[in-house]
Amino acid sequence: MMSRSLLILFGVLAWIGMLVLNCFATELGLQPEGPEAIRSSVAPTVALLESRGSITDRRLEWPTWEQWWSLILLRDYNTRVVVLGVTLLGAAAGMVGSFTLLRKRALMGDALSHATLPGIGFAFLLANQLGWDAKSLPLLLFGATVTGLIGLGVVLVIRHSTRLKEDTALGAVLSVFFGGGVALLSVIQQMDGHAAGLESFIYGKTASMGIRDVQLIAVAAMVCILVSFLLFKELKLLCFDGQFASSRGFPAIRLDIVLMGLVVTVCIVGLQAVGLILVIALLIIPAAAARFWTEKMWVMFLISGCIGAAGGMVGAGMSAVFARLPSGAMIVLVCTVFFLLSMVFGTSRGILVRWLQRTQLHRSIDRQHLLRAAFELVEPKRATPGAEKESVRQDGHREQVTVSMQALLGKRSWSSWRLNRAIDRAARDSLLYRDGDGISLTARGVIEAARLTRQHRLWEIFLIAHADFAPSQVDRQADAIEHVLEPELIRELVSLLDQQDIIVPASPHPVEELKS
Amino acid sequence: MVTNAIPLSIDDLTVAYHRKPVIWDVSLDLPAGSLVGVVGPNGAGKSTLLKAVMDLIPRASGRIKVFGESYADNRGRVGYVPQRESVDWDFPVDALDVVTMGLYREIGWCFPVRKKHRQAAMEALRRVGMADLANRQISQLSGGQQQRTFLARALVQDADLYLMDEPFAAVDASTERAIVDVLRDMRARGKTAVVIHHDLQTVAEYFDYVVLLNMRVVAHGFVKDVFTPENLQKTYGGRLTLLDEVTEAMRHQRRKL
């Protein structure tokens, strides 16, 4: 099992490495031709791609097959790099998001991402004043990080030192900082309209991402993914039981800071791709979707990364091909579709699976009721110690008694439709067969019915006699009550039942306690 | 590692929440290789005492020594079994995973969990009678089974001092018996266990040494000497209203002269 995990780990890292390499292809000399060489061969696609994903774009054309094909093969260097960069971002966000989901801090990233806006504005203004390149991405992102962290700090201070609760602190920081950012942006707009580029941070605009920007995203995403892998078990412990982690010497506060640092990184680099309003979606949706597929955290972590990556890839791709589909929105919508599919079809906690389990449970209960009812209608009327065992032993020769539908219907409050369905299913399993207007238990059916009745009666008397601690011990799915309770207890229960003249069918298992 | 050092030595410990002293001036030395019960009314600070020993909450004053050294230096020799309510049982882990968490410190930062660790965890689960439930997701375990999982998590560390917060709370009789068996086994191996307990009827049966706590230590010593009606009256009797009053005043900073 260990080697399997290693294999998966290796595979994932290799795939990620390949993506990253691709983003740095020109630097590494792997990409012989620059963008220009391809341009002439796929001119229509490029023309479309050049104006892709813009919010104010007004053309709508269904792409030709040629364009679909070139997208799927990621022939165009620009597209390829952007899509791959966004895929990496999605993977990183999915993985980090699985921790924040389990830590129940899903919305903290929301406040953080909204708080980045004033930082972007300040960075721009400052750079302008100092005569630097005000639109350089690292600079703007640095400003974003600073105010994002300040916002986070304010949330923590408010939560810790005042009577305001966490959700209030988040809402306040989110709206105030964002309002400030908007005010700044409007001021910047008056400076010969440069702010158009800055608005892309709000909605995301992959079209404005250059190669350098994607490389930044790729590197940051790699770092996040690596840290998540390395610190997986520590973060898992932190999310599950922070106090135990502290008692073992794992500094809970510092680990929390590391986790928040990962969230900050994902938010900041996601600003370009998805925009600050929706970057929180990447942190929440893939992780929430992954939860439906498994009960093991390691698997959930990996699936979450995959869903995030897939969402990024498909969403960015669609946004590239269709004009007038904002990239951020498309990525989020694709992830949402995955979420809905997971919620319904997830193998571990999905609605469908739970419904199936419930149905199965009802069916098994119905069968038990049916068999028990049938047995109770045919069993010998009086309890004498030997008689019942004898009749079972002579099973094969016992007169097959037919039980009528009427009698069965009367035994429990069930509809005839339900009863008939149960009978049909039991007949398919050769436990009984229809006989005229009623049913007749087969040999196998008699044994099974006897077992169920014994089970039921012993459990009943157990629950009554030992009500104080019974419920936690009752495992009614157990094959035999003997597997759950101790021999002395069984003996006691059987004798209790004997005292009340209730027949206890013999146990199907040779068990010692009946002797002595 | 057998040592004659005192497993837990507390000196002049005072802990305050929001400026209100919750426990104060606790001083005791526990004898090695014994089962220690800590009893007292609700809100008497029993959990606070354990958490203060483990540096989980800050102390206003006092010194704590575990086997002669500070807790931080001797962490590996202390096992902790917290209350069941302290975690979200819907977490995607199974019982084996939870027990393995007790070994994370040994495994070290960033290294993965290996087969031998999982085997050690299985062994611990076997000791508490949960071997066949190892792969069950924890929300599908009953209360008693969850408690046993926590116990196994502490056992797997093979510590010398165990701190347990209400392990017998709301568990069924067979789990209670299992836990007592484990405790007695520990004692036979020379380990010490400090257990917060709520059921006065069973104190004499389960424990050798008892600490009666109600914000301060009313009495501590061997059960036969100290577990007397008089001491119980002092602990549970509620005649501490004056202390309560002054601590409330301190909390609200109401000064009167």
Next chain:
Amino acid sequence: MIFAISWNWSLDGWIVLAGILAAVSAALLGNFLVLRRMSMLGDAISHSVLPGLAAAFFISGTRNSFPMFIGAVVVGVLTAYLTQWIRGMGKVDEGASMGVVFTSLFALGLVLIVQGADRVDLDPGCVLYGAIEQTPLDQVRLGGFGVPRAVVTLGIVTAINTLFVLLFYKELKLSSFDPALSTSSGLNAGLMHYLLMTLVAITAVASFESVGNILVVAMLVVPPASAYMLTDRLPVMIGLSVALATLAAVLGHLGAMVVPAWFGFESTTTAGMMAVASGLIMLLALAFAPRHGIVVKWCNQQWLAISILCDDIVALLYRREERQLPCVVFENELCRELQASRWSIYFSLVWLQQRGETTDANQRIALTEKGRDRARNLVRSHRLWENYLASQTLVDGNRLHGLAERFEHFTGRELREQLDKEMDAPSHDPHGSVIPVEKREEGA
């Protein structure tokens, strides 16, 4: 002059009024969101009304119609409902399910807007932060006056919200505090929840044109939070939130005109500045709120430390008197004995002088009669506690002093009498010192 602004009542007046109405209508509802710990749900609904707006535009083709409200309200309520559904059916954590719903709806809205952009001119930026400056330009005639349409809409919404809060005051109060009790006593908490959410959606939609959705969130959370810091009573909190929201709106508009001018720009968006103004107000409230403010709490602590030091000084002088040591001391002796800084000692002495409990002649400090009384009470408390602790607890002999030292500052006459009674009027403490007798009640 830095405050030179051009104020035009027919323009700015309407803008400010629209801002005030938007702020107040949101703040009224926001009180209950904050109390129910649902501040983020307000944020979620404000984001998720976007697709409703967009869809309504496609259907009706204009901005000013009833279908727009209906569409947005439907989506708003849907958000609350979907969040609960995902949480229940999918067993997803509440914050996460909210996140899933509102981000996907917002994304859907963005796509719809961009797709249908040539049919309807709706700029998402406008949705987010509004264009309040445009308000006075779109007027309707109302009884012979030209009133901006936005003001009319917002006025209606404010009236509805006010009516809602007034009529359902006790129901809202109960269901916010104890939903289970509320439902069991016949008032369906779930119904109140969805009613509240509907009104939040309506408010968000009504405001989007003037202040945009993000500012609605600010007004839903920040003024009520500030009010919550300032008072413990719900009616006062609601009133304060309205007042603070109004203040934020006014300051916001003024700020939008004035502040950029300081830096050489023209004005900026009013909506953004309103959010910032409300944030600054909240900051002030957090720091200086009379009982809960951070700064105020710190000041109280410092004050307490000084009072305790005063106690220690008089007690020290008294004890010296008891032991017949020279009871006139210098300041630096006090610093040494009590291990306090010069500043604290200085302030304490000043205070004691003011209260007439010590005298200061030539740098020598001495007790007055009044000071002696105070010290006597302290020492009496101290020794009574030592007695009590020694007999009632297992506390070690040498620790008694430390504990009593802490308790003596908080022990009033009543408590002393109780201690006295408990211990049957002891005359000596465990160390053998005499316990001073309580001075007769002078009526002073």
